[in-house]
Amino acid sequence: MAAFIVLPFLVLLLASSSLSVNIDFTYNGFKSATNLSLDGYAGITSNGVLQLTNDTSKVTGHAFFSSPIQMLRNTRSMTPTTISFSTIFVFDIITARKVGGHGLAFAVAPTKTLRGGCCRYLGLLNSSNNGNSSNHVFAIEFDTIPKSSMLVDIHENEVGVDINSIVPNISITTSYYANNSKTVNFKLESGQPIQTWINYDGVAKILNVTVAPFSVGKPSRPLISLPIDLSPILKKYMYVGFSSSTGEISSSHYILGWSFRANGMARSLDLSHLPLPPQPMKDSPTSKFSRIKIGVISSIAMLLLVALAFFVSWHLRQRAKLAETLEDWELDYPHRFAYKDLYKATKGFKETELLGSGGFGLVYKGTLPCSGEEVAVKKISSNSRQGVREFVAEVVCLGRMRHRNLVQLQGWCKRNEELLLVYELMPNGSLDTFLFEGEKCGLLSWDQRFKILKGVALGLLYLHEEWEQVVVHRDIKSSNVLLDADMNGRLGDFGLARLYDRGKNPHTTLMVGTFGYIAPEVSRTGKPMASSDVFAYGILLLEVACGRRPIQHDAPMEQLLLKDWVRECKMRGQILEAVDPKLGESYVKEEVDLVLKLGLVCSQSIPEVRPTMRQVIQYLNRDDSLADDVALVFSEADFLDLASLNSYLSSIATVSSSSLSGGRCERVR
């Protein structure tokens, strides 16, 4: 009879136990996790961390195991019993600012789609159902924010047990027992992973909750050991999972790993293989400050580095720029300047230091760094390498010339293809600026002009006759006549034309000189002679007396060529008509007359009939009755017709004229 009664009870018992599915799962990370039901802001990060909420404020997130779990046995009896269950999980609360919120909870709920509110409700409950026993919500909460005074919550860093309410039945400051008696507090928001063990003994009706920092391991004594009968709270089938929310202030709530087992102890997590949550850019004031500090320091360092690199490369470039490679022979010639010094003297050949451009290159003003002496530096580009040595030899040779009507050559410098000649600086510049840009420099009086012309003549005489060798200037013109402080005329660039010529090409003689000053035989034969300097000097005499250029392009046709015009005036017996009108009446008639006539005599077409420079000086000094000679020579030359001139020119073209081809300067040292 008893057996009859017991049997159906046993059958019932067996049937009910077969219904209780033994759920047992472990997530060591959530990469490709299945059977999870997520909502709200919950998601799984790329490295497999279950994220319940991100840093967005006032949001909720849920993650529940998708299958229900039978929590109650003997539901048909008067006293249903709760199963035992166990769970282990590791969570991590990452807070970008100093404080975050609000927390998370392990929840046992009748639905996996909880519609709890944000903020203090932790996504579990809401204002309308909070505290209602019909909720059937049981949760272990990890709360980081104090609840408002209305909903009393003492701890802001607490572990609590919630029963149908977000006001926990019990809450304890987050801590763990070390050595069974001593509690060690720790922060939920430390950013470090925290491990939690929740065990419920359905028979003894005891809930144990243990939390500890990930690194500590399981403490032997649980933090909370609460005798509680869950059977009135839970329903038969319940869902387990996590709920979380943020408020005005927020945190990212992460679950790194989770294991659960109904009717047994949950498996331990493989701690070493759990994924780690993404670390935020810490943006607390201190870290921001230090970031700024680091940024500032590193950018200053960077700047300094760049500046240093720039300086070094500039320095190296500068050194390379100023470097000279000396050939052995260069050391043999005296008066050599270092390129570096000339570079410094002319401020790096700056445009503002440019004095002018001569026939052979640009002329810069400079101040020598050591002596402070003012010089003019002429930069000549030679196109031929092989000529350079000879060039230097001759330049040095010319440097030995000393005459007060020559611009003194002080030295030279060779760098690559470039030759630099250093002259003494003539403070008053060149004659042509005075003659043709008188408004700029002031008018040259007749006395000054006469003195200048005499000086140039003396300088030219020195070149032609008084130095060791004959030197033909080849480029006599007003712009090559320089004026020193006392307004003495001094010849510059002497010998350069010939040197330049030679430097360029030793085999062909190029015609050098300046249009308007070139004697006809030079343009014919290309052979420069002292008499062709006399021709150019004659043109210079006319130029200075008339204050006009040898070829005046804007003049009326008959006045185009200065020489022709003066001659025409002479023929008409009105030679003084040609005088520079700027002089007005303030000139010495006899001297002007002499200069103009001498100019015509010197610029005669046939070289043989031109006077020598010595004679020219005698005329200028009116030593004796040479004025008649001048007239005589002049009249002879004056009536040469063009035909006889041409026949003469063709005759000398074939003659090798070696007599006055210019002095050679081989013996240098």
Ligand SMILES: *[C@@H]1O[C@H](CO)[C@@H](O)[C@H](O)[C@H]1NC(C)=O
């Ligand atoms: C997930 O559910 C499927 C059936 O829906 C089951 O086969 C599987 O074992 C479950 N996974 C876990 C981890 O429980």
Ligand SMILES: *[C@@H]1O[C@H](CO)[C@@H](O)[C@H](O)[C@H]1NC(C)=O
């Ligand atoms: C939080 O997640 C939402 C949706 O996934 C996204 O739109 C938002 O940008 C995220 N916010 C932060 C701060 O990560």
Ligand SMILES: *[C@@H]1O[C@H](CO)[C@@H](O)[C@H](O)[C@H]1NC(C)=O
């Ligand atoms: C509160 O939660 C309950 C249960 O999830 C739901 O039915 C109700 O609509 C929610 N109320 C509000 C205001 O969200």
Ligand SMILES: *[C@@H]1O[C@H](CO)[C@@H](O)[C@H](O)[C@H]1NC(C)=O
């Ligand atoms: C609790 O909830 C039930 C159903 O949701 C409702 O009928 C009851 O009035 C609520 N009780 C309180 C005290 O709010």
Ligand SMILES: *[C@@H]1O[C@H](CO)[C@@H](O)[C@H](O)[C@H]1NC(C)=O
């Ligand atoms: C909550 O705790 C109070 C004592 O603080 C106790 O009287 C009450 O029964 C507890 N509630 C539950 C559901 O255990």
Ligand SMILES: *[C@@H]1O[C@H](CO)[C@@H](O)[C@H](O)[C@H]1NC(C)=O
């Ligand atoms: C626990 O006790 C051991 C000795 O029994 C001691 O070495 C250890 O420091 C103690 N730990 C703490 C956290 O007090």
Ligand SMILES: *[C@@H]1O[C@H](CO)[C@@H](O)[C@H](O)[C@H]1NC(C)=O
């Ligand atoms: C709960 O903790 C108490 C005290 O440490 C212990 O005696 C008991 O065995 C624990 N129960 C479970 C299920 O862990």
